Amino acid sequence: MNRRLFIVANPASGSRNLEKILRELVDYCTTKQMKYDVFLTAQSQNGWKTVEDYLDKTYTDLVVVGGDGTINECINGLKYDIPVSIIPNGTGNDFSKTLNIGSSLKDYMQTMETGQIKTIDLGVCNERKFVNGVGVGFDGQIVADMLNRKSIFKGASKYYYYVLRILASYSARKYTFEVNNKSKSKNLILLCVANGTTFGGSFKLTPHADTTDGLLDVCEVGNISGLGRFMNIHRLQSGSHHKLKKVKLYQTQSLRIAENPRLEAHIDGEYFEHPPFEFSVLPKALKVRVRS
Numbered sequence: 001m002n003r004r005l006f007i008v009a010n011p012a013s014g015s016r017n018l019e020k021i022l023r024e025l026v027d028y029c030t031t032k033q034m035k036y037d038v039f040l041t042a043q044s045q046n047g048w049k050t051v052e053d054y055l056d057k058t059y060t061d062l063v064v065v066g067g068d069g070t071i072n073e074c075i076n077g078l079k080y081d082i083p084v085s086i087i088p089n090g091t092g093n094d095f096s097k098t099l100n101i102g103s104s105l106k107d108y109m110q111t112m113e114t115g116q117i118k119t120i121d122l123g124v125c126n127e128r129k130f131v132n133g134v135g136v137g138f139d140g141q142i143v144a145d146m147l148n149r150k151s152i153f154k155g156a157s158k159y160y161y162y163v164l165r166i167l168a169s170y171s172a173r174k175y176t177f178e179v180n181n182k183s184k185s186k187n188l189i190l191l192c193v194a195n196g197t198t199f200g201g202s203f204k205l206t207p208h209a210d211t212t213d214g215l216l217d218v219c220e221v222g223n224i225s226g227l228g229r230f231m232n233i234h235r236l237q238s239g240s241h242h243k244l245k246k247v248k249l250y251q252t253q254s255l256r257i258a259e260n261p262r263l264e265a266h267i268d269g270e271y272f273e274h275p276p277f278e279f280s281v282l283p284k285a286l287k288v289r290v291r292s
């Protein structure tokens with residue numbers, strides 16, 4: 001079958017040279033006799049509209065060059081059941097850590113061309129789909145702060161700067177929620193609902209998440225002291241934080257968080273305002289190309 005790729009690239013994501021990546025990508029497509037069209041995103045929500053308005057039945061593949069936010073926008077605009085290939089070029093690239101797509105541009109392009117198709121679940125929060133996850137509380141606050149405050153740092157160090165800024169001082173907040181037919185009310189630092197394993201570039205908040213199990217993984221972090229947070233942050237990076245008494249990991253098909261304007265949130269790393277949030281899962285809803 002003749003391939004025709006719909007390539008969406010975000011010039012604002014990540015720090016690598018997009019022009020160079022696109023040059024290599026179009027050379028690769030030409031050599032492999034795959035047709036392509038390249039669309040550059042222009043601003044917020046533009047990836048979503050671009051895919052929704054211009055991707056028609058003549059395309060066989062969607063290729064996203066960017067970070068998790070760009071992937072999120074593109075899959076929300078996708079109306080056809082075609083495979084998606086990821087060329088990670090974001091800051092954290094968390095979702096691609098869950099997929100087996102290789103670790104270099106050459107690997108990603110080979111996966112795009114010859115990779116097998118894997119069908120994965122998608123999460124849904126208030127009718128917006130997500131590939132990796134939604135963070136409510138501490139990590140939502142980080143994304144909100146990154147939007148609203150200036151920093152001299154760039155890329156990953158910018159994210160860590162904002163984490164360290166409020167790590168000790170962020171106060172636990174009240175979460176009223178319903179999960180697995182139980183109503184709960186708890187003081188937490190964060191609650192993360194995930195399809196993927198990793199957040200913020202290297203924090204394995206939901207280390208056991210599996211994108212094909214038809215379930216969402218939840219991580220609750222209770223009120224750990226400021227010092228305790230510094231002493232245990234390495235556990236989030238190794239995914240061993242479940243050993244802490246104040247941390248709970250579990251799975252669910254749905255979850256509802258009641259209104260609370262004091263809780264900030266992100267969806268796939270993009271700012272997502274405050275609860276109320278209603279979560280569900282769409283099993284086997286997206287085709288992605290992974291290494292054969």
Ligand SMILES: Nc1ncnc2c1ncn2[C@@H]1O[C@H](COP(=O)(O)OP(=O)(O)OP(=O)(O)O)[C@@H](O)[C@H]1O
Binds near residue numbers: 011012068
């Ligand atoms: N031309 C553009 N100028 C400014 N912002 C853009 C442009 N195109 C897209 N955006 C915005 O970029 C954001 C998505 O960035 P993305 O998440 O892909 O990169 P990142 O934040 O560097 O990576 P990651 O989420 O993996 O850490 C979205 O908010 C989107 O609306």
